[in-house]
Amino acid sequence: NAGVMQNPRHLVRRRGQEARLRCSPMKGHSHVYWYRQLPEEGLKFMVYLQKENIIDESGMPKERFSAEFPKEGPSILRIQQVVRGDSAAYFCASSRTGTGDNEQFFGPGTRLTVL
């Protein structure tokens, strides 16, 4: 049973370019969470999605960031016009349910570097 898959593992972009990060949840999981880890910091919640729906995006920056989880295919976190401050590790997690007591399984992360 494959775990949570994320690709790419490493992504380098120049300022102003777009970054697309992909996450395939564990089999049987329909709930996906995205977290961002800045250097020397803990993980910060960004967005929670179920298939075709954004449930909670309270942690998403208001501009340039968007997320989707289509009916078919992986969840995508999209960052437009990247800036140096977007350099971070982005982790995706999936779970069976969307409640506070659910166990989230994390992917290996995508490390984004903005030059």
Place this chain on the structure above:
Amino acid sequence: AQSVTQPDIHITVSEGASLELRCNYSYGATPYLFWYVQSPGQGLQLLLKYFSGDTLVQGIKGFEAEFKRSQSSFNLRKPSVHWSDAAEYFCAVGLSSNTGKLIFGQGTTLQVKP
């Protein structure tokens, strides 16, 4: 606002020594509590969790944690540390009132001396 505090940013212990990593949370009700471990360049692995019941919970790799409601704490312990335990440890809180998102502490980096 809800928050999680890990007071120790770095901890160094000798191999074979005991370990305690501190975690305090701020939340009006009893939260769901988790400890995760992150090795360099890797994702997070769940060590243990507390939802209800016995306040002393056992996890993988010989770790345990104790929930103390009166102190709003959920400290992680291990009686004898191995060199392979060197990693970053995160305490996290899941709230009963929300959509399942986790609130993480800033992490504690554990270094193990031979």
